[in-house]
Amino acid sequence: MVVEKMNGLKGKSIRSNSKVARQHGASLLEGIAYLGIAAIVVMGAISLLTGAFGSAKSNQANEEVIGLRTAVRKLYMGQTYPTTGIPALLQTAKAAPGTLAADGTTLKNSWGGTVDIVGAGTGFTITYPSVPKDVCVSMLSGANGWTSIKGNANAAVTTFPVTAANATTQCSADDNSIVYTSS
Secondary structure: OOOOEOOOOOOOEOOOOOHHHHOOOOOHHHHHHHHHHHHHHHHHHHHHHHHHHHHHHHHHHHHHHHHHHHHHHHHOOOOOEOOOOHHHHHHHOOOOOOOOEEOOOOEEOOOOOEEEEEEEEOEEEEEEEEEEHHHHHHHHHOOOOOOEEEEOOOOOEOOOOOOHHHHHHHOOOOEEEEEEEEO
16 A cells, blocks of 8 residues: 655554454444344334333222122121212222222223222122223233122133133223122
8 A cells, every 4th residue: 555645744644454443433334233233132122111101000900899799898897888979989088099089979990981989788899990901911911809799791600710811801901890709
């Protein structure tokens, strides 16, 4: 390679023969590769967070339903359950789970569905509406201690734990309603 010298540079060459000295910054292809890798990492993180939030909502919903069952049983221990007004009485007694939105007469879950509790003599039902499909499947497959459970007016399930296949059948809609029966 021929290297020319310019006057005023005191004998130094314009161009270096060293590849390391000539490399300044990343090439366009390297920059695109870096951005591609960063995009994959960000998409993976978003995917994991979405799954984590769905799992957290499922856990919260299960805790709400179990909390309601416990509160109703404690409030009416040794008595028959009334057919109306249980959500309002739970709020008055400060026994409703704090994660449910309460307005004095009704309780609403995270998805805006009005949770209904109806007594029937020695038992009661909790209707938990507006549940997304993934959360519904998780709620049914993790349920235990109920007389029966049914999703979207399907046949009631009385054998626990509910299989994943049965839970998927029960939770076929995007917006599901689960009815828990307790004694």
